[in-house]
Every structure is written in structure tokens, then in C-alpha cells.
Amino acid sequence: MAISVDKVFKEKMKDASFREEYEALEEEFAIARELVKARVEAKLTQAQVARKMGTSQSAVARLESGKVGSISSIKKYARATGKRIQLKLVAG
Template identity: 55%
Template sequence: MTKIRDLHEAWLEKPDYREAYDALEDEFSLIRAVVEARLQAGLTQAELAERMQTSQSAVARLESGRVKPSASTLEKLAKATGTRLKISFEPVLDTIPSP
């Protein structure tokens, strides 16, 4: 049986796939950070939902990337996982406007 990881690696060789995948990098990073915060806190989705005063399905949607969280939601998640929310803007080297 072929593993998704193997397919993904092969597909990354295709320029169209690579471009689409790279365009989603920021969303993937956010999803990964949300899941990692929950796991490092040792919480299930249901436990995190309870601490955030929301539903488990809302946490699942957040972790799946189906919804873009507000800053308020991310603050609740940080508090519920014992972490600190840090948002930053980083320059994109090839798109910095000239003064």
C-alpha cells in the first residue's frame, strides 16, 4: 500500500503541486502550532474545548484548517494550553517594497 507521505514527496517534484503546497505554508504552520500546543499540554480535543469554553467539534475544525481562527480564539487556546500567543510579521525577501 502506498503511503501519503511517499505520494506527497513524489508530487513535490511537480511544479504546479509544489507551488500550490508552498502557497499553503502559512496555514499549515498555524495548524501545526495549534495541534502541537494541545499535545504539549497533554490535552485531548474535548479537554481543550472545555478549557476554551467551546465544543470539541470547534477544536477539530480549528485543527483541520477548515476555519481561520480569530486572534481572540488563539488567545483562548494559548491560555487553555498554558502557552503565550506570539504573532509576528517576517519580511518575504523577494517582495520587500522599496522605500
């Protein structure tokens, strides 16, 4: 019998140290979600975005995993998907 990812995640979130580490990465996860959303909306593969950026598919995969690189890389990604960056700082 397989265990669902959601069930495992809910169990892990009961652990305070896991939850703290997960929540500390929320900003990176949010950036990753936005990048993937832009690519999907543009109906592009990672390889297609990479070609438009002049980089490798693995570099795009790293950006989409939350291992965010430079602002320059994100700007190139945005242009490749027909988007632009809008930065907003909010109260913590």
C-alpha cells in the same frame, strides 16, 4: 502492497501546480502545527481544550486543521493549553 504517504507526497510535489498550492498554505500549516504542539505539550485532548475554551471539539479540530479562525479563538486556545500568543512578522 500499500504506498506510503511520504512517497505519494514526494510524487505530488513534482507537480508544479500542486507544489505552488501546498507552499501557499505553509503559514496555515505552521499555525496548525503550533496549535497541535501546544495541546500535546499540555497533555490535553481536543475535547478538553474545547471545554476550556467554551466551544466544541469540532471547532478545535477546525483550528488544528489550519482553518484558522479569529485571533480571539487562537487566544482562547492558547490560554486553554497554558500558552500565550507571540506574533512575529518576517521578511518574505
